[in-house]
Amino acid sequence: MLGIGTIAKKVFGTPNDRKIKAVRPLVEQINALEPEFEKLSDDGLKDKTEELAKRAMSGESLDDLLPEAFANCREAARRTLGLRAFDTQLMAAVFLHQGNISEQKTGEGKTLTAALAAYLNALTGKSVHVVTVNEYLVRRDADWMGKVFSALGLTTGAAISGQSTEEKRAAYDCDITYATNNELGFDYLRDNMKSNLDEILQKHHNYAIVDEVDSILIDEARTPLIISGPAQDRSEMYVTIDKLIPELREEHYELDEKSRNVTFTDEGNEFLEELLHQHGLMEEGQSLYDPESTTIVHHVNQGLRAHKLFMKDKDYIVRDGEIMLIDEFTGRMMQGRRLSDGLHQAIEAKEGLSIMPENVTLASVTFQNYFRLYDKLAGMTGTALTEAEEFGEIYGLGVVEIPTNLPIARVDEDDAVYRSVGEKYKAMIEKAKEAHAKGQPCLIGTTSIEKSELLSQMLKAEGIEHNVLNARHHEQEAQIIADAGKLGAVTIATNMAGRGTDIQLGGNVEMKVLEAITADPDADPNEVRARIEAEHADEKRKVIEAGGLYVLASERHESRRIDNQLRGRSGRQGDPGRTSFFLSLEDDLMRIFGSERLEKVLTTLGLKEGEAIVHPWVNKSLERAQAKVEGRNFDIRKQLLKFDDVMNEQRKVIFGQRRDIMEADDLNEITTDMRHQVIDDLIDTYMPPKTYADQWDVKGFHDAVIEHLNMNLPIVEWCEEEGVDDEVIRERLIEATDKMMADKAEIFGDENMRNIEKQMLLQAIDTKWRDHLMTLEHLRSVVGFRGYAQRDPLNEYKNESFQLFESMLDSLRQEVTQKLAQIQPMTEEERAAMIEELRAQQAAMAAAASQSEQIAGGPTEEAAEGFVEDDPSTWGNPGRNEMCPCGSGKKFKHCHGRLA
CATH class of the missing domain: 1.10.3060.10 (Helical scaffold and wing domains of SecA)
Incomplete structure (x- = not known):
């Protein structure tokens, strides 16, 4: 018998269905205007923008201008990029304009959707910020959509790290500015440390569209952005403490993996006190509980956390003598990010690196409070419904699920649960071999670098060619993802959140065209495109016959969204596909959140080695465990926000x-x-x-x-x-x-x-x-x-x-x-002395600058031998702080390395 709620849904539709239904007349209105806008000349599109902007400035509401603005923008995109926005993209853009989050599946064209809403809101004369997760996407989207905005008579800027003040100012003065969440937050903090109004970059916070909104406003919301200055150097203390940690035994501390915390037991405190007395770090008769012991206890706690909670190749990697933190949600390195409160220094001591001094906070803000500064906020992602409550409560954002342009043809299989990790990996490799043999492209998702490299070794042992995408190889990210849909391709990727480049069956046409033109610059671009499109159509047909993209996930993440993002890579735009999750009782989620009952069930069933339990009930129980973890994380973030609101x-x-x-x-x-x-x-x-x-x-x-x-x-x-x-x-x-x-x-x-x-x-x-x-x-x-x-x-x-x-x-x-x-006015003698001192300082600085130029070799006329501007494989492997091989005289990280 059906419940009242089920009957109501069947009769009236879900609340989401009703929202979609309400905007359909608007979409029909935009479509009806299409023939009229197709007749406009290129200048006519710009004139239309001018007319709409005048009407907006004179008080006409953006809602009234929406049909004409969207029709104008759609026509400009069709002419400049050959992209005609689908009805579903127009729908999503309407919801973005209304200040909602539009949940669009992977491959549904979020970049163009954002351009429609950004164009409409830029008509008011106040700039619009389009926010994304990394600088590659900022550059790509600003360049790509910049062609559309230029055709409409608007300016486009990209605010990225390492720019000069003038470049940054020019980017923020544009009608539409693309930037990462980090750069926007730091520029806001820097603005509030300026002493002159002309130096302020962010004039107002009008409207922001946040791409990968769940990653930015939820996953990264736990970490505040901090601008800091150097404090007292205590590097010796970290090194000394680090030597003591290995002497601690398991009974001396309690590890709580759920809350990622580690504390000393009573026995541990006694042992520690004895140890500190022995090494002369605490005076005789001094106890850990004395007020003067606060600093030493803090250092020991951070040392213990560094050893027991932060694992190399999972939470961080060592690169160029630096600790690079890894974002647990995207698997990317977090360039320039440091853990606060001495924890980063403790990890540096653990890895035997030179220890950077601790910092004092000069200014700080959380992403929650930064993005709540905007008069209107909107967001896009493939996975937001699981966090709809948090978006509504903290940001006042509704979540609307946008239907796909074509029906989803992907098959999502039930999870397979094995007893051990070894059995699970064996089964995954077998499945990957089967798929590879028939030409089906495979994407293997892992949660850490360590696991991705272990699976890579297993594939090598089987003689299967493959690509690995993790924080160590993130420079080739776009290329690896573009190739992942080719016939028989096998790709291992650590977390697939917000990669920005779609996996297209048969490979990415645009990337292939770009490669071919770079290899042969004299070739006719139109002929190259026609040839590659013909080859691609044939390869795509073969991949579809082989079953489309096969996603094999090596474990469940504690957040359902991350699993859904990985799943969503398969089956874009109605393509066939298949996804499977392979789990074991030794996985972190299963181990931490209770797998005893499941183990009893498996024992009762008498599973043999290599066998798995596959049942919808297992999926349901895992989803409940994930929902519990998500709920707990939401409570933590809510509590953090309450404290930060006071400071805000x-x-x-x-x-x-x-x-x-x-x-x-x-x-x-x-x-x-x-x-x-x-x-x-x-x-x-x-x-x-x-x-x-x-x-x-x-x-x-x-x-x-x-x-x-x-x-x-x-x-x-x-x-x-x-x-x-x-x-x-x-x-x-x-x-x-x-x-x-x-x-x-x-x-x-x-x-x-x-x-x-x-x-x-x-x-x-x-x-x-x-x-x-x-x-x-x-x-x-x-x-x-x-x-x-x-x-x-x-x-x-x-x-x-x-x-x-x-x-x-x-x-x-x-x-x-x-x-x-x-304050007193200076005497003539004092003024002369001060001028003399300034001159001496300037002369010393000039001498130091010329000396460093001699050491560095200064700007050279010639690039390094074999250096080709557009071919990163010819650049060698310079460190981020070495001189760029192009001969500019700049450091690699400020020159060609900025793309990495």
Whole structure:
């Protein structure tokens, strides 16, 4: 018997069906306009953009302009790229414009979908940011879609790391800017450290479309972006502690893989105390629980975490003498990312590398709070429905599942569960051999570099040619993925999130054309394309006959989305395909989240070696385990966000004040208010309300006025006058200090005085905010213990951080007032000495620069022998910090290595 919910769905459709149905009339309207826009000349498309922009600026809503704008953009894409947007792409673009996440399956054309919504929203004159996960995709999409926007009369920019300030500014000043989430976040933080309004790059946060939205707003949301400066060097301490860790035995600590935490047992604490005394790291009689032991305990904890929780080739790799962290969701190296709180240094010590000093946070923001700055936010991905609750609760984003352009013909097989990892891998290799023998391309998905390389060795032993894509080979990423659909191709890939290049059956035509033209530049491009398209059609037919792409996954990820992303690589645009998951009781997910019951079932069934259990019930129970893990991770992120929200409110106030200061021409009113407030505070401290004159601290008051206001006034005499109260003294102080500052303004000149006030205010704000961030970090690390006293850590954090913020503002007023009171104009001798010193510094810098140029060899006329600009295989294998073989004189990472 059907339930009421099931009957309702059959009659009315699901909520998702109703949303899709509601936009169909809009799509029909856009299609009806197509013949009219086909008649427009190339200039006519640009004129139409101008007309639509004028209407948008004069108040007509974007919703009313949508059909014409989409029809215009679709026509431009057809002419420039030969791509005519499907109805499903138009639908998805409508939902993006409305501020939703559109879930489109792999190969459904998200790049063009984003271009439609970006074009419409750029008509307002405010720039649109299209966000993606890596710089290869930023360059590719900006170049590819830039042709469409150019045909429509709009400008396109790409903001990437390593650009000069002018290049960055030009990119952000474009109508549509492509950038990575990291670059946008860091540029925002840098903007809020600038001291001049003209230097700010991100003028406003109008509308952002986030590609791979689940990866950026959920997976990476746990890690804040931090700009930091060097702190005290404690590298010796890390090396010393690292030598002690191997002496610890299993009974000395408890490892909790679920929460990725490791703690010392009571026995471990005793052993550790003894060890530290022996090595002279703690004085005799000093205990681990003493306040002075805090630093050493922190170092030992981080050393233990580095050894027991962070595994080489899974969580990080060593490259060019550096620890490169690996993103557990995408399998990519996280260039420039470092673990905070001394953990990165502990891993460097473990691997015997040179230890970089720890850093002090100068500015930080989480992706959650950065992307919530935008007036409107939208996102795209192939897998968002499993996280719909989180998107709705944290970002206010709805998730709409867009139907595929063609029906899905892929076969998803039930999971096969083996007893051991060895049996599982054997079965996978057998399946890959069978598929390879009949020409069916295989994609083998793994969760770590170590496992991908083990499977690679097994394939080599069987004599099967294959490609490996992981953080070690990410430079060839696009090429490997483009070849993965060729007849008989076998590809091993570590996590397939957000690769950006589709696996096309028979191989990627565009890549083949590009290769052929690069190999023979004199050939006619049209003839090359026609020949390759004919060859491709034949190869694609053979691959389809062999069954399409076969995806073999080596285990389940703790997030269902990552599994779905891997599955979605097969069966794009109605292609046939097949996917299978191979699991074992030794897999991390099965081991950590309870496989005892399943093991009992397997034993009862009497499974022989090499046999597997395959049943839909197994799938269901695994999905429940994954849903539990996802729920727990959501709770962790929600809790983190609640804490960060407290800091975010303060961040907005501080960054807002900085912006106001930079925009203001005259800050005299602000500095005067600050000075008067400082005077009020001094009077309240030394002449408390409702007290008599003989109870005042006159001497202390006199000294404080000299210290804070730089004035030696007859305070004692004033206080001894008959009938003088605190209000009279306040007025006299205000009058005296106002006159002193007015005299200074006259000496310096009004314009100079205003500049001095501006720079002093900004400098003081930055210094105080940096110190405040460090204090909040320390508060965060200890506030959790308040829970033991039955007090809510979050409320405690809110109250204390507010008090800290108030006292920071008080000390800011005092510092600015004090510094302004102390500044004096320079004498001629002082000015001459300063100019001389600056000249000497510049000469020293010039000498150092020319010396380093001689060492580096300087820019050369000739490239290295055999160097070919467009052929990376001729570049040799230079380190990121070596000179580029092209002869530019730049480091490889700032030149041709920027593409890697």
